[in-house]
Amino acid sequence: MPEYWRAGFQDGYVVHRRSYRETSLLVDVFSREQGMVRLLAKGASRGRSSKAGLLQPFAALALAWRGRGDLPVLREVEPLRRHNLAGSAVLCGLYLNELLVRLLPAGDAHPALFAAYGETLDRLVQGGGQEPVLRGFELLLLEQLGYAPPLEQEGDSGAPVLADGYYEYRPEHGPVPCAPHPQAFRGATLLALSARRLADGEQLREAKRMMRLVIGHALGGKPLKSRELFKYVKFEGN
Amino acid sequence: MRPTDRLGTLIQALRCLPGVGPKTAQRMAFHLLLRDREGAAALAGALQGAIQHIGHCLECRTLTEGELCEACADPKRDSSQLCVVENPAETFAIEQSTGYKGRFFVLNGRLSPLDGIGPDELGLDLLEAKLKSGTVQELILATNTTIEGEATAHYIGEMARHFRVRATRIAYGVPFGGELEYVDGTTLAHAFNGRQNL
Numbered sequence: 387m388p389e390y391w392r393a394g395f396q397d398g399y400v401v402h403r404r405s406y407r408e409t410s411l412l413v414d415v416f417s418r419e420q421g422m423v424r425l426l427a428k429g430a431s432r433g434r435s436s437k438a439g440l441l442q443p444f445a446a447l448a449l450a451w452r453g454r455g456d457l458p459v460l461r462e463v464e465p466l467r468r469h470n471l472a473g474s475a476v477l478c479g480l481y482l483n484e485l486l487v488r489l490l491p492a493g494d495a496h497p498a499l500f501a502a503y504g505e506t507l508d509r510l511v512q513g514g515g516q517e518p519v520l521r522g523f524e525l526l527l528l529e530q531l532g533y534a535p536p537l538e539q540e541g542d543s544g545a546p547v548l549a550d551g552y553y554e555y556r557p558e559h560g561p562v563p564c565a566p567h568p569q570a571f572r573g574a575t576l577l578a579l580s581a582r583r584l585a586d587g588e589q590l591r592e593a594k595r596m597m598r599l600v601i602g603h604a605l606g607g608k609p610l611k612s613r614e615l616f617k618y619v620k621f622e623g624n
Numbered sequence: 625m626r627p628t629d630r631l632g633t634l635i636q637a638l639r640c641l642p643g644v645g646p647k648t649a650q651r652m653a654f655h656l657l658l659r660d661r662e663g664a665a666a667l668a669g670a671l672q673g674a675i676q677h678i679g680h681c682l683e684c685r686t687l688t689e690g691e692l693c694e695a696c697a698d699p700k701r702d703s704s705q706l707c708v709v710e711n712p713a714e715t716f717a718i719e720q721s722t723g724y725k726g727r728f729f730v731l732n733g734r735l736s737p738l739d740g741i742g743p744d745e746l747g748l749d750l751l752e753a754k755l756k757s758g759t760v761q762e763l764i765l766a767t768n769t770t771i772e773g774e775a776t777a778h779y780i781g782e783m784a785r786h787f788r789v790r791a792t793r794i795a796y797g798v799p800f801g802g803e804l805e806y807v808d809g810t811t812l813a814h815a816f817n818g819r820q821n822l
Contacts, residue, residue: 400739404739407644408644408645439808468809470810475781480738481737484737487738615779616735616743618782618785618786
């Protein structure tokens with residue numbers, strides 16, 4: 387067992403930070419054991435404080451804080467491991483962080499999601515197709531929150547989704563069979579998304595469009611700001 | 625002693641300055657009223673004048689009194705190079721230490737979706753129009769080496785690629801006079817990976 391565990395440290399990632407009062411930072415942390423926590427880092431933005439440098443997104447940290455009330459105070463922070471995101475992977479990372487902040491309620495532990503977050507960052511660093519990686523994380527996040535979209539059964543009848551069928555997606559119901567039209571989703575895409583085996587560009591585009599519907603419904607209207615960052619990004623495989 | 629209304633208003637107003645909390649604001653207010661009334665009047669006048677007359681440069685969005693800032697109005701500058709920075713202060717820093725004679729574009733911020741700052745908030749439509757016009761040959765991305773600065777550089781870099789303009793990113797690594805042993809791991813890794821032929 388690593389040394390830091392005994393001292394009341396927890397693993398976590400900074401997902402967002404902003405300045406608070408004169409020299410402090412308010413830090414939103416996605417932690418393994420307590421989910422999203424907002425911490426007050428006192429004096430962290432003062433000149434040469436080492437905390438400000440450490441409290442950056444996309445770095446696994448060991449954090450210790452005091453107090454359980456409205457605003458626990460960060461006591462200590464130690465770096466564990468940095469995910470060196472570069473280029474469009476940074477934009478993807480900011481998108482993941484916005485998803486977490488917007489969708490995860492504070493204080494709910496989601497250890498599986500926490501593990502997946504680190505793995506997702508690793509896969510973004512490794513490069514290769516970013517889109518299937520993002521879809522996988524979106525699906526897991528929705529599953530953990532209980533918003534998982536049914537992908538293998540039709541919404542109302544419960545009949546299995548057929549690979550060569552066409553479906554409309556209704557957020558409250560799920561896939562509903564329809565006649566083929568440009569906005570319909572192919573059954574094969576739903577099944578591939580469910581199996582996390584999205585193949586060609588067409589499937590990736592359809593899966594993205596569908597997840598937008600589902601996430602948009604979960605968010606309740608206000609769109610994600612980080613989508614605007616992808617205007618000029620050309621994903622591989624598209 | 626309870627601050628009178630006007631004094632309270634002044635203290636409250638001083639708190640809009642970054643890094644100024646209630647105690648500091650109170651000290652500043654007492655200093656201005658008890659020890660330096662002339663300075664206080666000059667400060668009030670300067671603030672009033674600045675608010676009325678200083679706006680954003682139509683070309684580069686830096687702060688300026690006229691329609692164009694000095695750099696944008698100078699015909700001798702090289703329009704084929706455009707350097708993108710986050711804050712007006714950085715244009716001075718770059719000019720003083722590098723002898724750069726191209727033009728600048730000031731974002732007055734950086735992309736940060738969770739703070740509600742996207743491309744539109746940074747005036748990137750104006751930058752887009754500049755790239756489209758074809759005068760820019762090299763776009764130098766001098767945003768900070770924070771996560772948001774990197775995201776901003778990448779976004780603008782892709783935009784430049786879209787309009788077939790060469791985009792370059794300032795190098796970062798071990799600072800001058802820095803000792804490797806004390807440089808943080810991320811910086812050292814970046815410096816190591818970005819090594820150059822001697």
